[in-house]
Structures are given as C-alpha cells and as structure tokens.
Amino acid sequence: MGWLVFVLLGVFVNLSQSMESQDLDGRNIVLEQNVTGVLGEEVYLRCLYKGPNNITYSSWNRLESSTNEKKMAGYRHGGKPFRKDSFSTPASITNLTVKVAIDSLDMEGRYTCAFSSDEEEIKETMFLTVIARPEIKTHVEEDVLNGTHYQTVTCSALKAKPMAHIRWEIRGVPLSEDIFSINTTNSKYPSGTSNIISILKFPIILNNESRVSCVVHHEALTEPNMTDINLQTFVSPNVSMEMVLIQKEGKDFLQVICTATGGRPHPDITWVLPSSAHMPLSQKHNLGIESVAISYWFPSDLYEGENVTCIFGYPLLPALHTRSVTLPTYRITSLKLRTPSSEKDLVILEEESRDVIISMEVMGNVPNYTINCTKDGEPMPKDVEVIGSNILIKGPVGFNLSGHYQCQASYHKQTAKLELNIEVKPRVLLPATFPPNISFHFWKEVGNIYIECLASNASPAANVSWVLPQDLNGTIQSNITSSNGSQTVRSILTLPVCVSQELKVECVVEHLDLDGQEKRSVALPTCVAINVTLQSNTVWENGVAYTEVNCSADNAPPAATIAWDTEDCASGINASELSSFVRHSGRQQEDTEGVWSTAHLSVQAYAGCTVICVLKHQGLGRPERKSFRIPSIGPPASHLAVGPLRDSALWAAVCEYRGDAVVPNISWVISNHNTTIVSASIQPTYDDIKVLVNTTYEFELHQYEGKNLTCVIQHNYGEEERRTISVPKYFISSIVVLNKTSPLHGNHGQHTAVKRIALQEALPHQRIVFRVNGNTPTCHIKCFRPDGSAAHTVALALVFAESVSEQDSGLYTCHASWYHHKATVFIQVDVTSQETYMMTFILICFSSAAAITLFLFVTMCVLCKRSGESRSSNKVKKQRESLAGLVQTPCSPELNGKGPEYAELVRYSIVIDVKSTV
Incomplete structure (x- = not known):
C-alpha cells in the first residue's frame, strides 16, 4: 500500500516541476510588442505577468542606450508604487498596464517590462512609435497676371510625422488640368516631422465651381480630413450706358457713362469713339467692390449725331457685351x-x-x-x-x-x-375803393356760444358769410352800418354751449380789394368728457348669491340719465319686476356732477342674462351702452369620502358639494338605523358665485364599520340628492414570522403556538421580520421582552440593533394592531455562540475524514487480497479473522456457511454515527 502513495507523490512532484519550468519561460509575460502613439494624446502600454512566482519588484524601463535604462513606473520592494514624467501608476505589481501621455516626439523608443522575484528577473522588450497629426491650414488670395484675374488657394499640412498626403477634388472628383494647376512642395525637419504645401491656381473667368475640397491623408487621422474652400466663380456683369448733360466752366458737355455691376471679376471697358481732332475728356469712377464705371465728356456742339460704343470684355472673352448711344443733334x-x-x-x-x-x-x-x-x-x-x-x-x-x-x-x-x-x-381812373378791416370775437354765455365776424370801414361794403359743419344748427344775425363814406358789416353766429365732437366754423369775407377770400375760423368747444363706469361684484346673503351692478357717469354737465335693459333673458324685465332693483340718483362729490344707479340682482333668477346700462347725454352722439353678463349656473357636483382623521383616533365621513348661487341644506342618514344626523361641521367657501360646502361627520370606527352612510343634499328648489358611501369592514387574522423558525416542543413532544428562532451571539443588526395577514391598510407592531419591557421595532420587524447576547434570549410577545383589530404571536429567541458552531464543524469534519480513511484502507486490503490468491489459506483465514473483529455482515462466509471459494463476495461496512445538537 505504501508504494502507491509514493507513486502518486512522485507524479505530483514531476507535474509541479514541469509547470514551474514553464513559468520561468518568458511566455509568462503578456506584452504587445509594437505600440503606436499620437502626439498630444494618450496611449496604453500593457504588460501582464501570468507566472506562479511571487513578484517582489516590477518596472517599466526606457532603454537610453545599450547599457543604460531609465525606470519610468512600477512597484518597489514592499509594494510601494512609483512613476515618472507622463507615465501613470500601474494597475498592480503583476499588471504593469499604464497610461502614457505622448507629449514629445522624443518618447519614441524601446521600453522593457521587467518582473523580479526571489529566484530571478524576467523581462520583455517592446517598441513605442510616436506619430504626429498634421496642422492643416488654408489660405486664399487673388491677383491679376497679364490682365487675367487669378485665384490662388493654398492648403498646408504642417508638422506631421510621417509626411501627410494632399489631394484636391470638387464634389468627390479630381480637378481638371485644363483649368486648375497644382504645385506641391514638401520639406522635412531633424525632429522627424515634415511639411507639405499644395498650391491650387486658376483663372476666375474659366471657373464655374463655387467650392473646392482639400483632402489630407495621414495615418494619425481616423479618416481623411476634408476642408472646403469657397471659390470665386465667373459671373457675367449687368451693363448699362447713360448720357447726362452737365455744365463745367460755363460750357455744356455730354457725359456718357458705361457701368458694369455685379461682374466677377470686373470686366475691361473699351470705347469706340467718334473720329475727331478733338480728344474728349475721360474719367474712371470708383463705385465700390461690386461695380466699375468709365465716362467720357463730349462738348455738346462738336459731336452732334456721332455714335459712341462701350465694349465690356475680358482678356479671354474680349467682346462679352456691347452698348451704343448716339449723341443728340440740337435745333x-x-x-x-x-x-x-x-x-x-x-x-x-x-x-x-x-x-x-x-x-x-x-x-x-x-x-x-x-x-x-x-x-x-x-x-x-x-x-x-x-x-x-x-x-x-x-x-x-x-x-x-x-x-x-x-x-x-x-x-x-x-x-x-x-x-x-x-x-x-393812358390809365383810366376808377371810383375809390378800399378793403375792410376784419376782426373776429368769441364769447360764451349761459347755454350759448356767440361768435362775431366784423368787416369794418370798407368801400364798398364787404360780403360776410358763414361756413358751418353739416348737422350743426345755429342762428345768424347780420347788419350794415355806414360812416363817412365807409360801410361796416357785423354778423353774429349763435350756437349751443358745446358740441359732441371737435368741429370748426369759418367766417368768409369777400371784397373787390381783397385777393380772394379772407377767412377766419374757430374750433367749437366740446362737451366735457363723460366717464361711464360699469362695476359689478358678487355678495352672499343668507346662502344666496346676488350680483350688484353699479353704473355711474362722472363729470357730466348738463345732467345725464341712466336706464337699464337686459338681453338673453327668458322673459325680460317688466314694470312688476323693477322692485328687484335698487335705484339711486344724486351727486357723488360736491365739486363734480354725476349720476349713478345700482341694480341688485339674484344670480339664480338672472343667470345667463346680459344687464345693460344705457346713458343718454347731450355730449354723446348716441347713447352710451355698457353691458355685463351674469354668469350661467352650471350643474352641481358632489363627492363623498370616508377615512381616518389625521392625528386623531376618530374616523370622518366628508360630503363635499360644489355648486353655483345657492348654499343647500346637507344632512347625514345612517342606513342601518334610518336616523338623520344634522352635522354641525358645515364649512361653506365662496368664490364669486361658486360655493364649496364641506360637511363632516366624525365617528369611531367600531360604531359604523361595514355600514352605509348617506349624504342628503336638499336644494332650495325642492329637489333632493342622495349619495351613499360604505365604511369598510377590516380584520387582522394572524401574524406570520418570515424568518426561518422551528417549532417549540412541549413536555410530551407536542407543538405549541410559540415560534423558535436562533440568533447568533455578538452579531448586531439582526431582525425578525413579520407579515400581518388581513385587509387593514396598515398596522403597528409592538413587541415585549420576557420581563415585560418594550422591544425595539422598525416597521414590521423586531430589531436587535446592538450585539446579541444571552440576555436577549427568552419568550417575546408581539402584537399587531390597527384601531380595535389585533393579533398576537409568541417567539422563543435562542442565542448560539460562534464556538458552538466551530466545535460542531470540527466534529463533522473529523468524522468525515476518519470515515474516508477507513474506507480507503479497506479498499486497499481487498485489492491486496485479490492479488495474493496464491498465498496459503491460513493467511487468508487470519485476514478474515482480523477483519471480522471490526464488523460482520450477513453476507460473511462464516455466517452463511460457505467455504473460502466465496471470499470475493465478502462485504465490509463501516458506520460512523456522529450526533450533535445545535
């Protein structure tokens, strides 16, 4: 069994050595070998170490020479970053990605990215190429060469690296070489930058294009730069020829002027003159930028009947326009x-x-x-x-x-x-005559104006008459008196004291010795201006709206009269209805005269009617009419609402009425009781003829919950309106704890209504969140600790703001309430410590590790047994006895009576029972 462990250990060591040898290769550095930056902009240099070694030092270095490097940015021992010049701080010690501001062409060159560990230092090299965008300039000039007007356009791409390229085009098409000539020059500088200048030249007279484009190409530009330049185009002039007779130094000259206006460029003006020994005078006129004119002066008596011609042309178009004129012949x-x-x-x-x-x-x-x-x-x-x-x-x-x-x-x-x-x-002597002396007098007496026209001491007597405006009636009285051979005529015109408009009368005097008629006039005084005012306002009396209309005329001598009229009324106003008016007449102020009258009208009776004040006065051409329309009454509107009162435990039902002219009677009826409640809270608000009435009935929610409230609106014309609103029926059924809970077992293992929740010791800001089942719009949560003190709640949550300790454990009681609706939940809070969790975790881990080790051991034994079948049966028996001491399964050879031939069917079971209580 030991050799298998050593084999696995050897494979693992070889694999780690192989990976370690690969990490020492430079391929563990991810680096972009060639980077191009634009002068004046920023560029990113990316270098990333992906090897397994622990990097203690890393840096970007600029190769100043083959043996000299300048450190630009990186991380020193201890992880402290550094940077220089225009390099930014790298992202991390293994990620040397930096942002570099390209502020000089000298920044071009080779840079190394180096990483150092305790074992060795590895580095990679990259090259930074710096290019410069061109400065693009254009310039336009005009000049005249050999009589031809040229325009020159210069387009320059300066300080570019590498050199830019310039081409010309019109509407995307290259220029025609028949009209346009292009001359391009370039120059280079030791810094690596270069200039290119392209000059476009053309005669204006041959050009009909208004715009040319200079297109500059450069690898620092994302797309070619196109600059449009406006060109001077050929425009045919408007020509004219005129002849003017002038005098100079007492002599007459005919000036012939030839003018060209609006031409571009200005044309040349040549003359075809009469063949004569006398050379006429020539003069060139400066008429501004848009015009040019030349004139010749001809003596009027030397060139009679001769032809003069003007030729307007250009060097390339010599005879564009021709104008001629014939000099006049005088008789x-x-x-x-x-x-x-x-x-x-x-x-x-x-x-x-x-x-x-x-x-x-x-x-x-x-x-x-x-x-x-x-x-x-x-x-x-x-x-x-x-x-x-x-x-x-x-x-x-x-x-x-x-x-x-x-x-x-x-x-x-x-x-x-x-x-x-x-x-x-010889002169014939006629009788002696002499003109009159004319005088004019004007005076005013009570009720009349008198105008006197007097023509005195005339021979013979003068004729006096009056010219009066139409529709002006007056009285004329005239008489003639004689004294010492002369006659005096006196005529008096009598008129009213004033007229309604500005008028003028004339006295006309006629006599033999007067050159025409002698007239005297006077403007008649107008009556004093009448200020007619019509004012209205709305007043409310006992819940009814009235419109008071006041009509007044100030400064109105002689006295004026006021009458009232109406329009658009159903039946009009007759004598029996005049009692509804209150009329007054008299002086408003002691020093001025005036009349006034007031009408007091019910808005409901005269709604939609137009009230007219009619003023009659001598100073008015026709009666003055001032009108006022009483607003129409719109349909009323009502609105009901029910809800809680702010800052109060009561509810309120609000009946809002909006209408015109009249305040109605409003009361409440509870449908279930059929009882009328007269509300004391009636608040009318007036806005002109409109009224807003809010009637509020206050009550406790439990009194009328689920019942109907009816607002009864009684109008003054007998109609009744009812609006009903229901008070909602609310309930709170239960409180649900949203945290993970476990039931609390009683003494006999039964579940109780108490929810069990575990909180972690020493951890603050733990919450127990609730959900309230019901239809109330909102509710309040209050919780109490085991000792009866109030616990901290926020919204629908029990909050443990401080660190939880054993003192926070126990049985909590929480109530959800809204008005008289309530629900309760009980919560058993347990507090567990971190050490208990750790011990449980260690026990579980240890038990699992022991079970895995024993399973591997049994498996190795089975494998060894199968490989050693050639051994003696005594050894097999001993192995079985040694294993039998651990556990025997029903399938063991000893239990089922089978022989050694069933040894391969042996099964071993290992059961580890770890019990813990959390």
Whole structure:
C-alpha cells in the first residue's frame, strides 16, 4: 500500500516541476510588442505577468542606450508604487498596464517590462512609435497676371510625422488640368516631422465651381480630413450706358457713362469713339467692390449725331457685351410769345403799371439758350431787362416804352428771332375803393356760444358769410352800418354751449380789394368728457348669491340719465319686476356732477342674462351702452369620502358639494338605523358665485364599520340628492414570522403556538421580520421582552440593533394592531455562540475524514487480497479473522456457511454515527 502513495507523490512532484519550468519561460509575460502613439494624446502600454512566482519588484524601463535604462513606473520592494514624467501608476505589481501621455516626439523608443522575484528577473522588450497629426491650414488670395484675374488657394499640412498626403477634388472628383494647376512642395525637419504645401491656381473667368475640397491623408487621422474652400466663380456683369448733360466752366458737355455691376471679376471697358481732332475728356469712377464705371465728356456742339460704343470684355472673352448711344443733334425752330395778344405780336401796357412780365417761349430741343433784345435797333431801356425767357418791366410804365422790339434766342449756331410791338395806353381812373378791416370775437354765455365776424370801414361794403359743419344748427344775425363814406358789416353766429365732437366754423369775407377770400375760423368747444363706469361684484346673503351692478357717469354737465335693459333673458324685465332693483340718483362729490344707479340682482333668477346700462347725454352722439353678463349656473357636483382623521383616533365621513348661487341644506342618514344626523361641521367657501360646502361627520370606527352612510343634499328648489358611501369592514387574522423558525416542543413532544428562532451571539443588526395577514391598510407592531419591557421595532420587524447576547434570549410577545383589530404571536429567541458552531464543524469534519480513511484502507486490503490468491489459506483465514473483529455482515462466509471459494463476495461496512445538537 505504501508504494502507491509514493507513486502518486512522485507524479505530483514531476507535474509541479514541469509547470514551474514553464513559468520561468518568458511566455509568462503578456506584452504587445509594437505600440503606436499620437502626439498630444494618450496611449496604453500593457504588460501582464501570468507566472506562479511571487513578484517582489516590477518596472517599466526606457532603454537610453545599450547599457543604460531609465525606470519610468512600477512597484518597489514592499509594494510601494512609483512613476515618472507622463507615465501613470500601474494597475498592480503583476499588471504593469499604464497610461502614457505622448507629449514629445522624443518618447519614441524601446521600453522593457521587467518582473523580479526571489529566484530571478524576467523581462520583455517592446517598441513605442510616436506619430504626429498634421496642422492643416488654408489660405486664399487673388491677383491679376497679364490682365487675367487669378485665384490662388493654398492648403498646408504642417508638422506631421510621417509626411501627410494632399489631394484636391470638387464634389468627390479630381480637378481638371485644363483649368486648375497644382504645385506641391514638401520639406522635412531633424525632429522627424515634415511639411507639405499644395498650391491650387486658376483663372476666375474659366471657373464655374463655387467650392473646392482639400483632402489630407495621414495615418494619425481616423479618416481623411476634408476642408472646403469657397471659390470665386465667373459671373457675367449687368451693363448699362447713360448720357447726362452737365455744365463745367460755363460750357455744356455730354457725359456718357458705361457701368458694369455685379461682374466677377470686373470686366475691361473699351470705347469706340467718334473720329475727331478733338480728344474728349475721360474719367474712371470708383463705385465700390461690386461695380466699375468709365465716362467720357463730349462738348455738346462738336459731336452732334456721332455714335459712341462701350465694349465690356475680358482678356479671354474680349467682346462679352456691347452698348451704343448716339449723341443728340440740337435745333431751335422758333421764338414766340407765350400769351399772344389779339393782334399779332402786339403787347398793350397800361400807364404806370409795375412789374410787368412779357413771357416768351423757345421751340426746339436745345438744353439751354440765351435771349437778347433791342428796341428800335438800340439797346433796351434802363427799366427793361431780359431774365431767362421773360422781358421784365419794373415800372412805372411810361409812354417812352412804346416801340418796336426785336429778340433773338441762340444756342451755339442755332438761332431764332421774334419781333413784337409794345403800345402804352393812358390809365383810366376808377371810383375809390378800399378793403375792410376784419376782426373776429368769441364769447360764451349761459347755454350759448356767440361768435362775431366784423368787416369794418370798407368801400364798398364787404360780403360776410358763414361756413358751418353739416348737422350743426345755429342762428345768424347780420347788419350794415355806414360812416363817412365807409360801410361796416357785423354778423353774429349763435350756437349751443358745446358740441359732441371737435368741429370748426369759418367766417368768409369777400371784397373787390381783397385777393380772394379772407377767412377766419374757430374750433367749437366740446362737451366735457363723460366717464361711464360699469362695476359689478358678487355678495352672499343668507346662502344666496346676488350680483350688484353699479353704473355711474362722472363729470357730466348738463345732467345725464341712466336706464337699464337686459338681453338673453327668458322673459325680460317688466314694470312688476323693477322692485328687484335698487335705484339711486344724486351727486357723488360736491365739486363734480354725476349720476349713478345700482341694480341688485339674484344670480339664480338672472343667470345667463346680459344687464345693460344705457346713458343718454347731450355730449354723446348716441347713447352710451355698457353691458355685463351674469354668469350661467352650471350643474352641481358632489363627492363623498370616508377615512381616518389625521392625528386623531376618530374616523370622518366628508360630503363635499360644489355648486353655483345657492348654499343647500346637507344632512347625514345612517342606513342601518334610518336616523338623520344634522352635522354641525358645515364649512361653506365662496368664490364669486361658486360655493364649496364641506360637511363632516366624525365617528369611531367600531360604531359604523361595514355600514352605509348617506349624504342628503336638499336644494332650495325642492329637489333632493342622495349619495351613499360604505365604511369598510377590516380584520387582522394572524401574524406570520418570515424568518426561518422551528417549532417549540412541549413536555410530551407536542407543538405549541410559540415560534423558535436562533440568533447568533455578538452579531448586531439582526431582525425578525413579520407579515400581518388581513385587509387593514396598515398596522403597528409592538413587541415585549420576557420581563415585560418594550422591544425595539422598525416597521414590521423586531430589531436587535446592538450585539446579541444571552440576555436577549427568552419568550417575546408581539402584537399587531390597527384601531380595535389585533393579533398576537409568541417567539422563543435562542442565542448560539460562534464556538458552538466551530466545535460542531470540527466534529463533522473529523468524522468525515476518519470515515474516508477507513474506507480507503479497506479498499486497499481487498485489492491486496485479490492479488495474493496464491498465498496459503491460513493467511487468508487470519485476514478474515482480523477483519471480522471490526464488523460482520450477513453476507460473511462464516455466517452463511460457505467455504473460502466465496471470499470475493465478502462485504465490509463501516458506520460512523456522529450526533450533535445545535
């Protein structure tokens, strides 16, 4: 039997040595050999030891040279971590996974992950490659080369490692080489970074694309970076050509302006001018970024009828637009009098006239002209001059001005003549006349306004009339008086003291010596503004809602009158119903006049009606109407509820009523007793015409549990409403302990109603949890210790907050109660110690180990017996006798009388009975 044990021990030692030799291999380190990090970001270096050795020291090391290493992070002897620079603290002494911030290109290089144990040190090497994302920049410029407008777009990918790649595309398609030219340059730096610059150039006039994309590829980018750049596209300009006549230094010029607006780029403007020895003046206009204009100045008399052409073009498109204009040809066809007399070219003047104007008219298309006149072949008289196209005679006119006049109008080479005769006639003396003196007066007397219009000291008498607005009635009284050869006209207009709106009256005076009509006007005073106010409020009297409507008119002289009317009522208001109104009329304040009236209306009687206050006053064009609608009455609503009162042992039944205009009578009836209970707890709450009534009946639950309560609502119009609610029937049947329990045996082995629960000694916060069977909405648990003191309970649990000891054992009594419903449970609490558990565990383990050892021993004996059948029968017999001393089964050879030939049927039984009580 011993050799089998040694064989098994040898196999186990060889297997452990084999595994140990494998652990010493470097494959016990899990390491990523090549890692790439991006400058400015973080990267993880993962290294994990999976061998069996006890690691005492581990570290990440940077290989500075073939013989020099710099420790970056790890764990020293004793398990104390360390780290340097941008390395984070490793996860553990066997898991050297770290997070490294790549803040320099110099961090690229070889790193070793090393683990040391008491036996040896093992390490693995990895390489960290550092790359840098490119800085992408774009720049747009425009320039002009040999008259062609170009746009240049530069796209740069700077400080990249390795070098980036740039390509251009429009809507995902490469650029056409016929229009776009691309020039790419690159450069490298000792740090390992490089720059690449790509320049795109094209003539704007050939481009019709509005956007180009610069696409940068780099292995540090998850996807190519695409930057869109807006391009200048060719836009055909809007062209115009205009001609303007201007004067400069006393000379007339025709300015021809050619303008190109909105073109991109600006076009070139060339001219086709008349062939002439005189070179016209040229001027370029700066009209801003969007427009360009060039003008030429032509003397108006040198280029008549000539054509001028503007050509708008580009170096690549020389004749895109063309505009032409013909310079005008000027003519003077004739010169004549504007207002000819009855005889041809004869002008008759009156002696001693002043400021006489003789108007002439030049027929033709000349922009301007000059007129020169002579009298009888000599220069014009001193008091006569030509201004524009008029002959002005300042006067007084004398007979010396009579004669033959000749006038000539000229514009450069264009001329026209006019001959006229002026005849002066003697002045005829007329009777003496003189205009009136006009005055206007306004005054107010009781009930009327008086307006006086006076035209005095005139010859002959003036005509005085009035202009009145429509629908304004007034009285006019006029008279004429004479004094010293002059007449005075006096007219008086009588009007009401005030009008309802702003009006104006005019006095019109007419006379021979007045230039037209003389008018005097005055605005009539308006009546004082009337402030009509309609106010309403709701009042409750003896449980009935009334609406009080007050209508008032302040500052209303003369007195106003107030009347009442209604709309949308079932029958309206007649004389017999006016008693429901309370009318008052009088002065509200001593210093102001006003009227007011109040209507006191029952909301229930006038619900839904519109009450109208009608005010009549002289200052109003029509009666003022103010209305107020009395709200309609909605259907009432009631609600019942029953439940416990807060902070009280009583229950309450609440009947809530919501309605309009009237408070009803509410009482309670208990169905089972048919007894009416008048509640003293009635609490009405008013909100305008709405009322909320809460009627509460208080009682003890055991009185009406399971019975019906009826709320009786009696309305004032005789209708009765009943609402019934039931008081629930509650019960508590039992208390169930949810912890694991065991029955408590009596003296004769019978079960009792006591639940037995074991608690562990010295352990705090142990709970005994209950469940209460019943239909109560809630309940309270109270528990008492064996000595009658109250135990600590939380919700439905008996809680041992402190460490449990032998003092906590004993018989506990717990009650569940809700109002008058109760249930009880008894609990026997036993306290067991940790030592008892340990001894029981040791006994069980020892017994099991002994049984297994004895079973293995018997099995080895049986095997040895089968292998030694060649031995003598005496030895077999001795073995049987030695085993028979242990136990004999009914199947033993000695018991069943069989011979040694049935030795293989021998059965051995070992029974170990371990009894323990917990």
